[in-house]
Amino acid sequence: MTERELLSTSGQEIVFVLVGLMVLGAAVLCVTTRQLVHAALWLVVALGGLAVEYLLLTAEFVAWVQVLIYLGSVVVLLLFGLMLTRAPIGPSPDADSGNRPVALAVALASAACLVTLVVDAFRTTWIDLDEPHGRSDALGDSLFRTWVLPFEALSVLLLAALVGAIALSRARRARAGTPADGGGR
Amino acid sequence: MNTTTAAVLVPLLPALAAAVILLTGRRAPGYVQPLAVVPTLASAALAVFVAVRQSGREPLLASTELTPTGNPTLPVELAVRLDGFAVLVAVLVAVVAGCVQLYSTGYLRGDPRYASYAALVSLFTSAMLLVVYTDDLVVLLVGWEVMGICSYFLVGHYWETATARSASLKAFLVTKLGDVPFVIGILALASDAGSFRISDIVARLSSSLSGFELSHPTLVALLLLAGVAGKSAQLPLHTWLPDAMAGPTPVSALIHAATMVAAGVYFVARLLPVFAASAAALVVLAALAALTMVGSALAALAQDDIKRVLAYSTIGQLGFMAGALAVADREAAVFHLLTHGAFKALLFLAAGVLIQTAGTGSLAAMSRMRELRRRAPDAFWATTVGLLALAAVPPFAGFFSKEAVIGAAEHAALDNEHGVSSSLAAPAAAGWIVLVAGLATALLTAAYATRLWLLAFHDPVDARVESLPPGERASSAMTGVLWVLMVPSLLLGLAYGKLSDWLDGGSLAPTLTTSVLATGAAVLGGTAVYATWRRAYESAQAEDPAPALLGPLARHAEAGFHLDAVYAAVVVRPVDAAAGLVRHLDRAVIDTYVRGAAGAPGLLGTLARRAGTGNVQTYLSALVAGALVLGVAAVLVAVGD
Amino acid sequence: MHLVYPAVLSSLLFCVGVYGVLARRNAILVLMSVELMLAAVSLNLVAFDVWLGDEVHSGQVLTLFLIALAAAEIGVGLAIVLLVHRERGSSAVDRLRALADRDGNEPDRAGPEPGPEGAASRETTTT
Incomplete structure (x- = not known):
């Protein structure tokens, strides 16, 4: 911890801020675009950028997991969901609900509050990145020693989620049985 | 047996009987009759025993403290005072009550509520005996009020009919109207005289040595008079008594002839020195008595219902007693109370038999019926004697x-200088009022008695057309009682010399002047009625002589001189109007508040329901905004600290 | 590196997610916004973990758990959205108002409408 000024920037910080702006822009596009599939794709960009941020913060294992699970499975699941609910491919004018002004106001207000609070709280705090902190071996060590019990619990939770999802889908098929089944148009 | 013990048992036996009947009457109806009759007769026997033991002796006093009142010199005591008045009136009450109980076994045979009726009559008897024997004003008040409530229930015995219901309510309300000042008067008297004991108060007042005087004699006397007027049916609180004839006839005999109404007169007789301390009170009493006598006698002359005639005559006779008290002669008052109790009970019970035989109480209807005399000979003779x-x-x-x-x-x-009975002196004005009114009433009494007898029985040439409706004959219990009661009606008067010894010792013997005057008036009245009736009877059919005699007064007299209408105008209608006003206020004002109190939350609820749109995003927006506000507030508070 | 950068980025990302949850009509888009919020929290966890140099790596482990939870959540959430779409013919969040407080005698406008024609008529307005 050497004495550094608030905005004395290092190379890492410049990259972090640039990628951060990209992530933010992608996220904003994701929640504002009128094309539903585009929203999913902008989500990919935002989450991918976030993985880069993790790498910059030396959390390499988390970054790869992020790429694998979020980009690999979650977004694919979302795209499948869009298809299964027969979302239109082109721009849909009613993607936003009537609650939009309120949502904007609430979001802006909370952003202002949080940013003010965070900046005020961590104005003089620095992260020491000289020594990597998220290496896979160290993380695996603590994951399977200290955190093994929550880890196992989480596996049970995943199983439960799996069973629940299957049960919901089965119930739908057994009850409805309508011809309005299958993928998009 | 000790005299005091016997005296205590006299009111106690009927009270116990009443309790037992009330407890068991529903489950064991077979025991009700003996339970009703035997204790009352036993108490009558004991009353006679006490009277014989006490005859002419010094008053016997016995007391035990019942409860302290906070003032050690003013305890409430269970005290008996057995003087001549008490024992004689007790005999009258117990004997009449026994007769009534016997009579009721026949009269109310098969009545589904006989058990409660018998219990109430027993309780009533007990309360009256308590009033008679007690020496303590508060205990007297207890008996007094128990009588009031019992009379309410007994008058309302046939509560299926609207008249009985309203009559019982009227009796209750009117007597209570008098009782409120009565209670105040008792308390004022006790605190003034320093004792609840009647004998103490009387001793202090009548002793010339102590020089004791009440500070407000007129006020106390008038307050007490209000209660007496309520119970003894004196003007202006007499209106409940004719209506109370809606009760069973034995109840009328018991309550409205011999016992309850006698309580007022008896009370004044016991406390006469208190009243005599105020000349104004005596004059007021005399005026009330005179008005009551004459008015009720006129009203009795015009009534059609036989029981109402008797009721008005009761009011008149009570007026006689009140008149006697107004001239400060309680011996005469109690003497008249005794004889009147006997012959009026006889008359009422006979009237009960007549009504049962004729199927109606209307004299006009009876006057068209043949052979009433032959079908009910006992009642005929009893009525005649009475x-x-x-x-x-x-x-x-x-x-x-x-x-x-x-x-x-x-x-x-x-x-x-009429001072044999006591040192009490009555104002001459009271004497004149009572004398004139008494003579007039003697005339009128004879008139309505003659009219009743003529209308009910007299049919010299068999001119009556309707035959009697078939009905059961009066039972032997009922007729037997009539013959029993005929004896005192005939002979009690002759015992005046003996009675005066038992009472205060003053002479009760008739004097020549007044005898001639009063008897002359009576003969005159009777003859006038007979003449009028005779003319009507010969001209057409048996007709009521009253309208011809009374002339334009008849209509008013029949309505009891419209006193009920006056009450309606003075009391009932303002109360109704006030109730209407209260109702209006309740509806218009209070209900508005209530509706507002309900409407405002309702409105708020409607507004709040608007928020419940079911749109999750709205909910969530509000939630986040709220969390934001809370967070900011928390931060600001933390910073502020 | 200054801690403010990741912290501010995560705050802004979170607020963007909030906006998306509150403003989007399609339920799947709402789920995406939830993912954004979760990702913002993950970034926070990682940044603070690295800052603190936690020996047991609690922040990063929790991030891993969070990713797994997000996967589970998205699976169950999508299953529910699909079921609702199947039953009501719509996945528009602001049309699903069965919980609205309305008078008992009023017909339940958002109630289940059996039959394909109900779903078809709804489809023309919502999708």
């Missing part, structure tokens, strides 16, 4: 007692 006593024909009982009253009034009016 009416002769009522009309004060010598030598029947009523003659002597009425003579005593009129004689006392004459003494008070003419020579103000």
